[in-house]
Amino acid sequence: MRSILIISLLSCFFAAHNAKVFSKCELAHKLKAQGMDGFHGYNLANWVCMAQYESDFNTQVVNKKNANGSSDYGLFQLNNKWWCKDNKYPSANACNIMCSKFLDDDINDDIRCIKRVVRDPNRMSAWKAWVSHCKNKDLSQYLAGCNL
Known part of the structure; x- marks a missing residue:
């Protein structure tokens, strides 16, 4: 019993260790370094706004409440029906990656x-939160004070 408790506590520690909650500016700098400013016509503020409303900048968020039974993973809430594979739901896996890779603090694969x-x-x-909260809005607040 004691060893199960120790293993459980260690598992929680390692899971928490891999979690990352970005600040808006930290994420903006990372996205800029990865060429996302202007990528396919979308500036950094669009990406930061979308991430705030999808995951509140948290890499460990999993949404299992989609009407079709699919789930969304990580900072950008990438869906297991279309973009990644989780062995729980049939997937097109267009990004050719396991969904669990979107739950760590390395967001290069997410990008x-x-x-x-x-x-x-x-x-x-593709991101409903972007449509509802970011599209055609003044997004200047998402980069304010970020020294980009």
Whole structure:
């Protein structure tokens, strides 16, 4: 019993260790370094706004409440029906990656995938939170004070 408790506590520690919650400016700098400013016509503020409303900048968020039974993973809430594979739901896996890779603090693979998503016909409208909260809005607040 004691060893199960120790293993459980260690598992929680390692899971928390891999979690990352970005600040808006930290994320903006990372996205800029990865060429996202102006990528397919979307400036950094669009990406930062979308991430805030999708995950509140938290890499460990998993949304399992989609009406079709699919789930969304990570900072950019990438869906297991279209973009990644989780062995729980049939997937097109267009980003050719396991969904669990979107839950760690290394967002380079997440960025590669969002570049793939935005090349599709839906572009940024693939993210409902972006449509509801960011599209055609003044997004200057998302980069304010970031010294970009």
